[in-house]
Structures are given as structure tokens and as C-alpha cells.
Amino acid sequence: MKRAPIVIAGTVVGLIGVLKFHTAPVSLASPAGSALPAASASGASPAASGSSQGGKASGASAGSASQQSGAGRSAVGPSVYYDYGTLSVRVTVSGHRIVKVALASLDDGSNARSQFIDQQSIPMLEQEVLQAQSANIQGVSGASYTSAGFAQSLQGALHSLGFA
Amino acid sequence: MGTVITIDVYPGLAATPGQRAGLSGQIQRACDLLHRADEVFSTWREDSPVSRLRRGEISAADTPAEVADVIAACEAARELSRGWFDPWAMPGGFDPTGYVKGWAAQRALAALASADGISGAMVNAAGDIASSGRMPTGQPFRIGIADPAAPRRLAEIVELTGAVATSGSYERGPHLIDPRSGLAGARAASATVTGPDLGLADALATGLAVAGPDGLAFVEAVEGYAGLTIGLDGTRQSTPGFPFALR
Numbered sequence: 001m002k003r004a005p006i007v008i009a010g011t012v013v014g015l016i017g018v019l020k021f022h023t024a025p026v027s028l029a030s031p032a033g034s035a036l037p038a039a040s041a042s043g044a045s046p047a048a049s050g051s052s053q054g055g056k057a058s059g060a061s062a063g064s065a066s067q068q069s070g071a072g073r074s075a076v077g078p079s080v081y082y083d084y085g086t087l088s089v090r091v092t093v094s095g096h097r098i099v100k101v102a103l104a105s106l107d108d109g110s111n112a113r114s115q116f117i118d119q120q121s122i123p124m125l126e127q128e129v130l131q132a133q134s135a136n137i138q139g140v141s142g143a144s145y146t147s148a149g150f151a152q153s154l155q156g157a158l159h160s161l162g163f164a
Numbered sequence: 165m166g167t168v169i170t171i172d173v174y175p176g177l178a179a180t181p182g183q184r185a186g187l188s189g190q191i192q193r194a195c196d197l198l199h200r201a202d203e204v205f206s207t208w209r210e211d212s213p214v215s216r217l218r219r220g221e222i223s224a225a226d227t228p229a230e231v232a233d234v235i236a237a238c239e240a241a242r243e244l245s246r247g248w249f250d251p252w253a254m255p256g257g258f259d260p261t262g263y264v265k266g267w268a269a270q271r272a273l274a275a276l277a278s279a280d281g282i283s284g285a286m287v288n289a290a291g292d293i294a295s296s297g298r299m300p301t302g303q304p305f306r307i308g309i310a311d312p313a314a315p316r317r318l319a320e321i322v323e324l325t326g327a328v329a330t331s332g333s334y335e336r337g338p339h340l341i342d343p344r345s346g347l348a349g350a351r352a353a354s355a356t357v358t359g360p361d362l363g364l365a366d367a368l369a370t371g372l373a374v375a376g377p378d379g380l381a382f383v384e385a386v387e388g389y390a391g392l393t394i395g396l397d398g399t400r401q402s403t404p405g406f407p408f409a410l411r
Contacts, residue, residue, distance in 0.1 A: 136306060137306045137307055137308045137318075137321060138172065138286065138299070138305045138306060138307065139170075139172075139286060139288050139293050139305070139307045139308070140291065140307065140308045140309075140310055140318070141291050141292065141293055141307050141308070141309050141310065141322075141328045141329065141330040141356060142291045142309065142310025142312075142330045142332070142354070
């Protein structure tokens with residue numbers, strides 16, 4: 001009998017510390033009603049301005065700069081190896097909110113299984129990020145593994161925006 | 165296959181620049197502990213002490229000290245789960261992975277929790293989360309539980325004090341082993357356990373996913389731990405103390 005994948009996947013193997021310094025309660029400080037970027041930025045900025053310097057991330061105050069523009073600022077995270085190839089993620093933020101998450105590049109070797117998995121999982125991951133934000137949560141507990149590379153690139157993109 | 169571990173550190177609102185700068189060192193220590201755990205316990209690395217133990221090349225007495233600690237903790241978890249979590253019943257021999265991931269994350273958290281100037285910290289090992297403290301605002305951490313029927317949605321939200329672990333077959337297909345038959349089998353689509361220690365929570369969640377809702381009795385009997393099962397039909401059952409948060 002084949003070994004159970006939990007044995008495999010559960011292993012603390014080749015792990016990568018994805019480090020986040022929260023310079024402000026970025027994750028999701030805005031109340032559910034504040035869907036408008038400007039509203040959420042102004043709501044969260046007192047905390048941000050007090051704590052935006054220092055730490056590794058360089059300043060959540062950048063959020064206040066972009067709130068006027070409305071369009072937001074975007075960045076592409078590093079290209080990251082995941083189970084089926086490499087990918088990178090582009091994120092757009094406005095104020096203290098993530099307004100868009102999308103794949104910037106994907107190389108899954110073009111084999112059928114990889115493509116199948118990617119087609120299933122990537123829209124889901126994009127959605128997950130936005131939903132986590134609107135639910136005001138700091139993490140998700142679940143049997144989720146395909147998200148690893150995605151999360152890592154996203155994190156890098158957010159870092160480069162000084163966002164998380 | 166690897167596991168991504170995310171470390172979140174929340175500096176307190178009054179943290180000084182010096183305290184913030186010091187956090188890098190603390191996080192590095194936490195990462196070192198995780199890498200060390202990987203070297204010792206990996207069942208993928210052929211030369212890891214645990215791989216050699218599994219092949220019978222060395223005895224438990226020849227392994228690093230933390231292996232004995234983990235073996236003892238696995239025995240305790242097997243006992244507490246009434247046999248539903250059993251690393252000795254895995255195909256391929258003793259496999260503590262179901263405990264070790266949480267154990268390692270909990271140790272990494274301990275290296276962070278003592279840092280000066282932080283309000284809270286979280287170590288998230290692919291969806292199993294150890295935490296201490298709170299948000300800088302004083303609010304407890306809130307953690308979503310993925311919906312097994314649609315993992316992009318949240319089934320529930322918990323207010324976290326300590327650890328939360330979720331087991332289920334939904335993302336990677338059937339893989340949970342029923343220790344009683346040695347075959348793949350799970351009686352819940354998803355099982356979540358909260359409690360003070362992520363190693364034990366992880367082990368109990370693994371057992372609970374296999375046992376199904378009947379297993380909530382063994383979770384409830386462990387002081388400080390609570391459980392939630394989501395059935396294949398979406399039915400939710402939980403122990404009385406489960407820390408549901410308002411949506």
C-alpha cells in the first residue's frame with residue numbers, strides 16, 4: 001500500500017519562513033462597512049502612523065499616500081517554486097486594503113494534471129485572500145497546501161509595498 | 165513536498181524602535197528551531213534520525229533527545245484520543261508527522277513569545293496555528309476555518325486563545341489512515357481542535373477527522389481542548405466549549 005500523503009505533506013520539510021512584521025493592524029482593521037478604500041485608510045491610519053517606522057516592513061503609512069489616487073498601488077511578488085512549477089503573484093492595494101490579487105506568471109510545466117490543479121486552485125486562492133480580508137481574520141485553519149507558493153509570492157509583493 | 169510556515173509578529177503599539185529591531189533575531193531563532201525539527205524528524209530525508217529509526221538502523225536510544233520527547237507525547241496523544249491518533253499504525257512504520265508539525269510550530273512560537281514589545285505572535289504551519297497574545301488593538305486573533313465543501317469559503321470563525329489545528333481530506337484526497345483498519349478512511353470531512361498546545365491539537369484533530377463526530381467525546385475529555393467536526397453533508401457538531409466567534 002502506498003504511503004499516506006499526510007505523512008508526506010505534514011512533514012516540516014523544506015520549510016520557508018515567510019516573515020511578516022505587522023507594522024499596523026493591516027490585516028483587516030477595517031470594519032465590514034468600510035468597503036471604500038478611503039474610508040478604511042482613514043480609519044486605520046492613526047494606528048499606522050504611530051507604528052509605521054521600524055520593523056522590517058517599511059511603513060504602512062504608504063497607504064495614506066495612495067488613498068487619494070483611488071486606483072491603488074500594485075507590486076509583483078517573487079517567482080516562487082511550488083509543487084507543480086513556479087508562479088508569481090501581483091497584488092494591488094489601496095489604503096489598507098488589498099483590492100486585487102492575481103497571478104502575474106505561471107509555469108506549471110504544461111502537463112495536464114498541473115494545469116487542472118492550477119485551474120481549480122488559483123482563482124480560489126485569489127478569492128480566499130479577498131475574503132479573509134473582509135472577514136476580519138488573521139489566518140485560516142484548514143487542510144490547505146496548494147496555497148503555499150501563492151502565499152509566499154503574495155507576501156513578497158505586500159512587503160515590497162510596505163504593506164505587511 | 166514542503167510546508168510553508170508563516171510567522172506573524174505583532175509589535176505592541178508602544179514598542180520601541182529597538183524592540184522592533186530585536187524581533188529579527190527572535191524570528192531567526194524560531195526559524196532555526198523549525199529547520200532543526202525538519203532535520204531530525206523528516207520522513208522525506210533519508211538520513212534523518214527518524215527515517216533511520218523507521219528503517220530499524222538505529223534504536224530510539226540513539227536518536228536526539230527531542231525524539232524521545234516526541235515519542236512520549238505521541239503515546240500520550242494516542243491514549244487521549246483513545247487510539248484514533250496512532251503514529252504506530254501508519255503504513256511504513258512509526259510516523260510522528262501528525263504530531264511533529266504542530267510540536268515544532270509550538271516550539272518556534274515559544275522562541276517568539278518572550279520577545280519584548282510584542283502584543284502577540286502566531287506561527288501558521290500550513291493551516292495549523294500556534295499563537296500567543298492578541299492583536300495590538302487588544303482584540304483576540306480571529307481565525308477562519310476553511311469550508312471543506314468549498315475551501316475558498318470559510319465555514320466558521322474562531323476566536324483564538326492558543327492553538328487551532330484542522331484535518332481533513334478535502335484538499336489532497338483521501339489520506340487519513342484509520343488506525344483500526346490500516347486503510348484510508350475518515351468519518352468527517354473536516355475536524356478542528358483548539359487548545360493550549362498545537363502538537364496535541366494537531367494529533368487530536370487527526371484522530372477526530374478519522375473518528376468523526378463520535379470522537380468529540382475524547383476531545384471534550386481533554387482539559388482545555390475543544391473540537392468541531394464538519395460532516396460530508398455539511399453537518400456541524402462541536403463540543404460545548406468550542407470558541408466560535410461572531411462573523
